[in-house]
Amino acid sequence: MSDFLQASLHHLLVFTIAAVLACEWALLRPGLAPATLRLLARLDAVYGLSALGILLVGFGRVMHGAKGAAFYTANPLFWTKIGVFALVGLLSIKPTLRILAWQKRLRADAGFTPSSADIAALRPLLLAELMLFAAIPVLAAAMARGIGHA
Template structure:
């Protein structure tokens, strides 16, 4: 029982870190950024990536090793939707991550224009993340089983 509680706790902390770092990225965005600001965004994005790995690791542990049987999750279309949404958020995050990594180096006081596409992708990630807890609540209340 203690292992279930610890893994669930790590899962929640990871979720909070994912949301917090993505909100942090959104708040740091401006139409033009100094390379030093992009370097900061890159570090926040790294936290976002690491937190995503924590969420995935704890989530897969909860799915296949601890707690409810794997079939509880595997045969629930809302859980599958939740995974698809999380995967979509991950895919959408690739372009901003690459932009931050490419543009963080160079003269730190030099300004770089932030393409609107980067801002829109980060906002889309946040919007999709809002749907994942809804899926979790629906699933926890017994909905979605095939």
């Protein structure tokens, strides 16, 4: 039952991140209103907490799950999945820092809106995050079916 609960939570966190990234990408448009910027900041916080949750639950599954650590650590797809997750995390740094900076400016000036150039610089990063993140469940599905195991 513990493995089932861990797997369920892990999957819910994956879906949460996918939804948050899609929402962030959809909201991040020129003419971003202050209320939308506040929503974007809340979504980015959910993204960060969900990513932390995935790491904690995921590594908990590796160490204490039904398949055992050897199932994961011996599979190159596991390490590919971890690498893609890390790459998504690295890509998220710039958008998160910009959103935090915009939040600070918004607190100082209630009418602040980010420039179109700032927004245009971040949209490709969010799209790259979305596209790479989509590969993670595919890698997980392959792994669960023994693909990559020697």
